């Protein structure tokens with residue numbers, strides 16, 4: 001089915017803590033080969049101890065074979081990210097943070113075949129604690145930077161809680177960009193499809209890290225929090241892990257997605 005010249009872009013859902021980073025180190029190179037992947041994007045907002053990202057944790061993710069790291073509402077949880085994200089162009093933060101925020105919300109990257117693609121990162125505003133600018137207008141601004149309809153593929157990590165906001169984003173940009181891929185809920189949804197205009201869409205690609213906790217966090221602490229409503233320190237879960245994501249396929253020279261396939265692998 002795959003043509004020789006296909007681009008296959010793998011997005012990996014929120015990498016949670018050390019178990020997530022270790023899993024990438026042991027599994028990603030093999031997966032890259034097995035799935036004929038030409039670019040890897042991973043959401044790293046939970047890379048450092050479950051919340052935030054640091055230089056050390058980002059470098060581990062890059063050295064495991066990830067080309068671009070996207071983030072989300074937890075991007076600034078570790079203070080050093082304010083400096084690090086400012087000068088590391090391979091890390092994106094949501095483009096709809098207020099003007100003046102450090103770092104970049106989108107960038108042009110090259111696949112292993114030499115094709116240029118735009119990766120953009122946005123954060124939702126529904127049921128999320130931080131005040132973001134409008135993600136829809138923000139993506140319009142990104143498109144405008146590339147002449148309204150980009151001539152190269154544009155794939156978006158839309159980091160958002162509400163399914164309606166994510167689906168609306170897919171509909172709003174269907175036919176104008178290559179893919180809208182949801183992150184943040186840490187639960188992979190079963191709605192991956194190509195929308196009528198040719199944009200690949202999935203509400204959430206899931207998470208990468210411990211599979212037996214609550215969204216990657218140690219179960220008992222989360223359950224206790226629900227029972228008692230007392231503050232407590234969340235710690236990253238241990239035990240079996242999973243790697244969740246999606247591969248978007250497009251033929252060389254095209255911006256239209258041909259196919260989207262979910263990835264959901266379990267490890268002991």
Ligand SMILES: [Fe+2]
Pocket residue numbers: 014045046072184185186
């Ligand atoms: Fe997350």
Ligand SMILES: [Fe+2]
Pocket residue numbers: 045072073074159184
């Ligand atoms: Fe998040």
